[in-house]
Amino acid sequence: MDKLDVDTAFLSQVGAYCWLNSSSFLLSIPRLADFYVRDGQSIEVAVADDADMALVITYIQGYMIAVVMQQRGQLVLHGTVLQKNGSAIVVCGNSGSGKSTLAATLLTQGWQLVSDDLCVFDTNGKVLQGCNDLKVWPDVAEVLQLSEAKPLAAQIGKLQYLPEGPSMGNEDANERLNAFPLAAVYCLSEEYDKEQSEARADGVLAGVLSEFKGMRKFAPLKANRYRTQFSTAMGQDALFMQQCSAFLAKTPVYGLDRGKAKLSLENLHALSRFITDSFEALV
Incomplete structure (x- = not known):
């Protein structure tokens, strides 16, 4: 070449x-x-x-x-964005943490995909529409019966799933503008708060949702910054914190314990219930 x-x-x-x-x-x-x-x-x-x-x-x-x-100086997080009724959430987590798997589960429950793996904010603090395909592992597609999922690339083991979008007649103003207010951030983790360990059924079923309060919410946001080494080398560390303060100071940021075991269908439904219940309480 x-x-x-x-x-x-x-x-x-x-x-x-x-x-x-x-x-x-x-x-x-x-x-x-x-x-x-x-x-x-x-x-x-x-x-x-x-x-x-x-x-x-x-x-x-x-x-x-x-x-x-x-x-362009815009805030970018590493996470998958979904929306329901015109309000969005972002599911963050390290590569391999299961955010796309959890997102695929939510898609089967009436949520709609806004952006896979990439959460970009506009200058007003709304999240922007991104790629409309979700990348999932073959076993996830089988468990969730995503029969439309197709091989993505020879060097990538994941499948490409193109979920159905909203019909034109049901679009609200946010969907027409391709920008959504962010209701909450959910950060997947394999570790849970020891003080809440009794809330887990038996150490197997995922079941701890905790909210980061005050200044504590900036640590998980920083941990889920998109390719930190890139934005740091661009000299954007201070800008990132300023934007988090401006756009996310009043947005709930949750830690969601996914457990250490492989995500089963039971665990995925438990995690999705935590997200849906907390989201509905917010909006």
């Missing part, structure tokens, strides 16, 4: 294949593609001859869109 003509002398290296500064971002993945994002305005791509195009598109829809928004 033709390499992109980018001078990395003025960029800081962050990771094996990534270079960036406050306005330029280069990701060069061998045998796949070079991706260059500049000034929050453009994405240039040079694709390898034998590249998996589905994987290239996945990188553009995830990493690159996130970097574009970060370069």
Whole structure:
């Protein structure tokens, strides 16, 4: 493939294949593609001859869109966003924590997908519409009977699930504007508050929901910042905290214990009930 003509002398290296500064971002993945994002305005791509195009598109829809928004100075969290009745929630968690699995469960219960894996705020503190597909593991698709899920890319074991969106006649103002007020943030964790350990049935069934109060809510928000190393290298640490204060100071932030065991259908329904019950109490 033709390499992109980018001078990395003025960029800081962050990771094996990534270079960036406050306005330029280069990701060069061998045998796949070079991706260059500049000034929050453009994405240039040079694709390898034998590249998996589905994987290239996945990188553009995830990493690159996130970097574009970060370069524009917008708040970006690592989480999957869903909405019901015009209000949104974001389910955050480390990679592999089960946020997409839990999101898929909620989709079977009447929620609608706003954005997978990426929560981007506009300048008014609303979350923006993102990619309309959800990436789930094959066993999750089987358990939840997501028969429409299809293989995503040769190098990715997950499936692509395209949930049905709202009909045009049922859209409210938020859906037409593709921006939703955020009702709550749910942070998945395998650890739970020891003081609440008795609330778990037997140490197996997920069942601890706790709210972070006051300044304590900023720790989980910071932990679920999208690609922290990128925004830190862009010099946006202070901006991130300012935006959290401006947009999320009055938004409930919950810790949701998912347990250490593999998420069973019973656990997924228990977790989804915690989310739905607390959400309905808020709105």
